[in-house]
Amino acid sequence: MSNKPLSLEEQLKVNDLTVRFYTYEGIVKAVEKASLKIRKGETLGIVGETGSGKSVTALTILALTPSPGRVEDGNILFRKRDSSVIDILRMNEHQLLQIRGKEISMIFQEPNAALDPVCKVGEQITEAILAHRLREMVEKSIEVIKKEKDNEYDLWTRLETWTYKEMLNNPSDVRLKIIQKIPIIRDITKRRLRQVIRQEIVELLKLMEIPDPGRVIDAYPHELSGGMQQRIVIAIALACSPLLLIADEPTTNLDVTVQAQILDLINRLKEKFGSSIIYITHDMGVVAEISDRVAVMYAGSVVEVAPVKELFRNPLHPYTKGLLESIPRPGSPLKSIPGTVPNLVDPPSGCRFHPRCAYMMNKCKEIMPRLVKVSEDHYVACLLYEGESDD
Amino acid sequence: MTNIIYTKDLVKYFPVKSGLFGRKIGDVKAVDRVTISVRKEETLGLVGESGCGKTTLAKTLIRLYKPDAGQIFFDPEGKIPDTPLIQSHDGILEIAKIEGAKLRSLRRFMQIVYQNPTTSLNPRMLVKDIVAEPLIVQGICKGAEAEARVLEILEKVGLGREHLYRYPHEFSGGQKQRIAIARALITNPSFVILDEPTSSVDVSVRASLLELFKEMQKKMNLTYLFISHDLSIIEAISDRIAVMYLGKVVELAETKEIFNNPLHPYTQALFSAIPVPDPESKRKRILLPGEPPSPVNPPIGCRFHPRCLYAMEICKQVEPKLVEVRPKHLVACHLY
Amino acid sequence: MIRWIKIEESPRLKETKFILNRIRENPLSLVGLAIVISFAVIAIFAHILAPPPPGRDPYIIPRAGYFPEPQPPSPEHAFGTTQGQYDLYYGIIWGTRAAYRIGVLVVAMSAFIGIAVGSLAGYYKGVIDEVLMRLTDIILAFPSLILAMALVVAFGPGLDSITLALILVGWPGYARLVRGEFLRISAEDFVEAAKTIGCSNLRIIIRHILPNAIFPLLVYASLDIGSIILVAAALSFLGLGPPEGYADWGQLISLSRNWITGTAANPFAYWHVYTIPGVFLFLFVMGWNLLGDALRDVLDPMLRRR
Secondary structure, X not given: OOOOOOOOOEEEEEEEEEEEEEEOOEEEEEEEEEEEEEEOOOEEEEEOOOOOOHHHHHHHHOOOOOOOEEEEEEEEEEEOOOOOEEEHHHOOHHHHHHHEOOOEEEEOOOHHHHOOXXXXXXXXXXXXXXXXXXXXXXXXXXXXXXXXXXXXXXXXHHHHHHHHHHHHHOOOOHHHHHHHHOHHHHHHOOHHHHHHHHHHHHHHHHHOOOOOHHHXXXXXXXXXXXXXXXXXXXXXXXXXXXXXXXXXXXXXXXXXXXXXXXXHHHHHHHHHHOOEEEEEEOOHHHHHHHOOEEEEEEOOEEEEXXXXXXXXXXXXXXHHHHHHHOOOOOOOOOOOOOOOOOOOOOOOOOOOOHHHOOOOOHHHHOOOOOOEEEEOOEEEOOHHHOOOOOO | OOEXXXXXXXXXXXXXXXXXXXXXXXXXXXXXXXXXXXXXXXXXXEEOOOXXXXXXXXXXXXXXXXXXXXXXXXXXXXXXXXXXXXXXXXXXXXXXXXXXXXXXXXXXXXXXXXXXXXXXXXXXXXXXXHHHHHHHHOOOOOHHHHHHHHXXXXXXXXXXXXXXXXXXXXOXXXXXXHHHHHHHHOOXXXXXXXXXXXXXXXXXXXXXXXXXXXXXXXXXXXXXXXXXXOHHHHHHXXXXXXXEEOOEEEEEEEHHHHHHOOOOHHHHHHHHHOOOOOOOOOOOOOOOOXXXXXXXXXXXXXXXXXXXXXXXXXXXXXXXXXXXXXXXXXXXXXXX | OHHHHHHXXXXXXXXXXXXXXXXXXXHHHHHHHHHHHHHHHHHHOHHHHOOOOOOOOOOEOOEOOOOOOOOOOOOOOOOOEOOOOEEHHHHHHHHHHHHHHHHHHHHHHHHHHHHHHHHHHHHHOHXXXXXXXXXXXXXXXXXXXXXXXXXXXXXOOOHHHHHHHHHXXXXXXXXXXXXXXXXXXXXXXXXXXXXXXXXXXXHHHHHHHHHHHHHHXXXXXXXXXXXHHHHHHHHXXXXXXXXXXXXXXXXXXXXXXXXXXXXXXXXXXXXXXXXXXXXXXXXXXXXXXXXXXXXXXXXXXXXXXX
């Protein structure tokens, strides 16, 4: 996978991404020449252990690389709703705001941290909707007013209609701005907009299979259980039907029976919204259930990418093999990969897996392997397969 | 078959306090009348979701918590018969109420390995001091003799002399856990609680830890109580499995039996909820409605009935008892 | 030889090196450290820098006559003389030693009491915690300077009374800090692990919790020394200090009280009497504060790194 442009069926492509962290203890080479692509409407599972760079990669896709990290190299091509292709790493902060939440959104591991504890659930979802779908909501409100014919000559209704039209056609109008500043008038002139948004939220919460959405809208996050909170986070993420949803271990802190509910929900929502999903996890079981394709990351590099069935049936990279063998299965002896995850301040030379690899060759210490295609849709970064075919 | 530890109607509540003057407003019923025994040299797996009281049960068994009611019989030799006892005799101690030095001297026989080795090792002590401390505190030996024993146990768990003079933060997660294991095993205990010992360790080294547990069990004749919510690990290591829900043991059977034939509706749902690392499996999943209720006010009757797919009238009123419905297979459910 | 290798890779040495490295990288902390060390040198070599007249208490400043008007710096008196012809240079040098004596003694004693009280309260919790913490609250409820004044008045003026009063006023801060650290640390697994191997409570407190609570204590103590010296100087300025002629910065400043306005012709005629002790006091307090701040910066990320 070299620096190729985005083909039509692809939603996102990460090319040779390199991220480094400048810490006191040295330069942490967190992500090194990682390449990924996500097709439209598919779920890409990213598996890896702690320190494999999977979360950093995901955050970088939103241009939210955690400090003191710096993107050193690479590009991230993303196809927007209007089919234009942009490089996320070369956007300014204002352009990014248009993309985050609307085109790409994210679910985090800890729903507690993602929700504002002093804000009601409804207000938080409203915020997400207003940020990107104001126009649509205002248009809906005008429709609502048109349907209630008998209020035609009511002064307030006329003012409300005027406000909405101004908001659509001329949002910088001075009169509109003044009205928006007066407390009571402001509320009256947006009455139907609020109702429309509330209706929208209730619909959204119903989609999330939340029982009693009316009560949940007016609840504070801490009044809800962990599973409920995660559903709210998903609702916020999906409020603008994003093209790409990044889920960073969203079920790790949940109970298994609740995890099953959430996985089930995500799978059904994907069908409904048609979004592409990047699902990050360290649990091979979850990956097997949710992904169409899987990317395996190790010590900052993508070492293998394949469709999920192919990966489980025919793992090629020694690390992937080891990872699959280390899942305890009754009756078969327990296996694990010798050694430990390397320190990324001073990673092994060449292939970063070579000190733990059973098939290590001399050249592995010197050459960093690149992802090569070994069969249809199956890529591996290992010198064992180098030269079989080149993409 | 004799048992190493046997507990009858064990109860542990944690008070919930609230308000300006810390008035008690209720109890978290973490462990509620649990009767369970751990056989000599077996591995008993304890599964359940967070908050079901599995860790509390384990910590009460080794008297890190003082039980509110019930009895705990403990015998390092593992000679407790299956029939219930009334009081201490023949070296079999009733430890539910003992305190102070008497309890401390028993500590060498029962140990625990925690989930997170980063917090369970004192960051300001050297590995040598951490591992040697049980020997010194228990008055077994000290000085050069202690150092020799530390070295011996470190080698058994896969570490060496070069690690003696280091602080825990210089080690990886798996290695830290090995240090914690060495500390737990240095006094030759007979009963060891493993509280999710692999869940904060990287996937690729998880299996080697499990292998180590098995090896140590054989070498040192250990009895394990293995707590986990990861069923694949539990299945790989346990001889018997107990399933807990809201402070109660709802099912107890041998590993093969419980996996092939789970009887309690909760066990069935729990087992089916675990993601299987096989994209081609065509397993039907039982999705439970709702989430576990708060252990402060558990439902009346069977605690599982609000989420149970087979709930009957009787389930809402009568709490089911743990009874043997098949040979060596105990279930607490009105269906059986 | 084997011993040698061990020292080479000793983790404690590595840690000390790490701390020193961090201090070296922060210029302000270097300034603080330099000030504190130079004051320490002055205090240690006071005998050589300002040899006391034989056969007398070295803390009593020698005087050159009884003339009331302060004299400007001259070859005999490097910093000039104060009201009543006390040698300012001698007073500053021996005052440094007095300041160190008060600062270190007060901090050591209040930290000791604070650790004892705070660790009991934080470890045993419950009733013991309530009783001990309400006691500290009572002391903290008074403005500390006023309480210290009242105590000094009760004990009778003098440097020893000031020390004792400052200890009695200062320990609740340490107790609070230590209690908080104990509450935090005793919830950690390794404390419970220590119980499971049969450690006694005393051993847990001393071997397991206290070493982990020591860094915040160190930071607090170094910030505290500065303010203790300020309060001691204030008490001494107010006349609650040692008898006149004792080498004590507060008293030197107090001696300048009548000469601040200067003469009608030259308002700065007696500049040296208030500037010199003031600058020394200021530098001393600032040095400790800079050092304390630096320690906080250095030690905090290290705690996080664990």
